[in-house]
Amino acid sequence: MHVSVVLFTSDLRLHDHPPLHAALDSADAVVPLFVRDRAVAAAGFDAPNRSAFLADCLADLDASLRERGGRLVVRSGDLVEEVCRAVTEADADEVHMSAAHSAFAARREERLRRALEADGRRLFVHDTVTVAVPPGELTPSTSDHFAVFTPYFRHWAGARLRPVVAAPRRVPVPEQVKGDPLPGRAEVAGVSPALPPGGESAARRRVAAYWRRGLDAYDTTRDDLAGDTTSRLSAHLHFGTLSPVELVHRARRRGGPGAEALVRQLAWRDFHRQVLAARPAAARLDYRTKRDRWRSERTAGADILAWREGRTGYPVIDAAMRQLSQEGWMHNRARLLTASFLTKTLYVDWRIGAAHFLHWLVDGDVPNNQLNWQWMAGVGTDTRPNRVLNPVTQAKRYDPDGVYVRRWVPELRDVDAPAVHEPWKLPGPARAALHYPERVVELAEGLDRFRRARTGTEREPRG
Incomplete structure (x- = not known):
């Protein structure tokens, strides 16, 4: 019997899955394999929200395969070693997988290709899947x-x-290849309370x-x-x-x-x-450097903590950061605002914000996250690198009635628009009764600091 292995990575579906389609066309049976790669955990990419969502995805994929007479084989360890072990157990001739486009994935793919070819097996990589x-x-x-x-x-x-490929009607899987128990969402600690369900x-x-x-x-x-x-x-x-x-x-x-x-x-x-x-180095280095001397955890620790916790005193910023921790997701307009505020108004290193987003975002991946952060920091592909988004003006434009702010900032639930966007303008006793934090910086002060820093007249202190 001719057997192929289909390695699932960032393609956890049956509809429009060219590697699975090709494997079923060329073999009598397939091994649908997912490897919980320990290198991913070591690199810090298995943040709680993504791990929980992944567990949902794997459970759903397994259920869909079982409806078609198959099952998902899950292994844990080094990806190359586990794929080769599954190939040996199934006596498979070839492995099919989707192309990935990060430097990490490219190195892993090349290791897998060499290992399979050394054993007389073939690796087929299918593009335009992810x-x-x-x-x-x-x-x-x-x-x-x-x-x-x-x-x-x-x-x-x-x-x-390319044309869309239909989901298969049957997926026969050889019995001799066994896997680990499927992971469950309940096993993951630190998950956002309102994280949505995953799966196809x-x-x-x-x-x-x-x-x-x-x-x-x-x-x-x-x-x-x-x-x-x-x-x-x-x-x-x-x-x-x-x-x-x-x-x-x-x-x-x-x-x-x-x-x-x-x-x-x-x-x-x-x-x-x-x-x-x-430009793989852009995952950690400026794509187009402005030679910024960003404020860091050492020099702006209190401001950074207030930003992370949604206590900046700017309601739309605080609403967005609280949405992130509660849902593991943030509205795209809010992502722009919070990134502009951290990098331009607070003049904090974009990598600090990018790391915080990667910890919480269920959709967090390196290309979108890092390059969007650089875009807002003015060191990426933006053709207007010094633009600054005013959080008050933007809030009035995109949340005119203050509904979004009051949804996520309960301290302001009884404040009407437009005061909900500028609570510091309320009379002293009314403002104190809100128990809402004071602003970490005046917008004009932050803008002036950013402009002076970009022109080279202000530098982060040494020592």
Whole structure:
């Protein structure tokens, strides 16, 4: 009997899964394998919210495979060693997997290829599974990657996407290959209380509901903080419980400004991946340095703690940071505001904010997280690196009635707009009765510090 192994990574679904489709076409049986790679834990990528969401995804994938006569084999340890062990136990000839685009994944893939080839087996890597257009497929004439989104999007929009692959009806799995017990969400400590469920079934329900109620207005409502009308598909795209290729095809068939806006957001994911694939060091270093001497934990520890805990005295910032800890997710407009506030108003190193987001965000991945933080810090691909988002002005524009703020900042639940966005303007006794923190900095003071720092007239003190 001819057997293939399908290695699941960030593609935890059965719909539109080219590696699984290819393996079933070429073999009599397959081993659907997921390895809980200890290197991922060692690198700190197994944050509680993502670990809990992953447990949901694996349970759902296993249930879907069992409906088709199969099961998911889960192993823990070194990925290369565990894949090779499963290959030996199944007497498999080949392994199929999705391409990944980080430096870490590329090194791991190469190790796996060498190990399999040394044993006379083959590795097949399938692209456009975790992205719509792979890094390196679109390049300008003068560089190895696009550094600005708009020209990239023009090329991306004209790229030919592969067709969507149907979910298999049956997945026969050989009996001799055994796995570990599936992990459970309940085993994970430190999970956000309102973390949503993971898994392909939940993802497809979310898409169906959004297509009915939110997509057509996405272009006009996606910045509405109180309305919470974004798709909330980012975690499912991160774990691969949804196919970006399928979403682009479906949105284009739907048509209209809302669908076009969603497609543009999907293109941003691919844009960041092609930037990081070309410049892997940008995961930790400025893409375009301004030679900032950022304030650090040592010099701005109290301000950083207030930002993390949602106690800055700026209601929309505090609401967003509290949403993050409660849900493991944050509205995209709020991500921009909190990042601008930390890096521009407080002049704190963007890496401190990026690390905090990676700890809490269920959709947190390195390309989107690091490069979005650099964009807001003015050291990334933004063509206006010194822009500063005013949290009060932005709050009045995107949460005019203060609904979002009052949802997450209960101290202000009885304060009406516009005072809810500027509680420091309330009379002294009324302000004191709120038990809401004072502002960590005046906006004008923060803006002046940032501008002087960027022009080189202010530097972080030494010693």
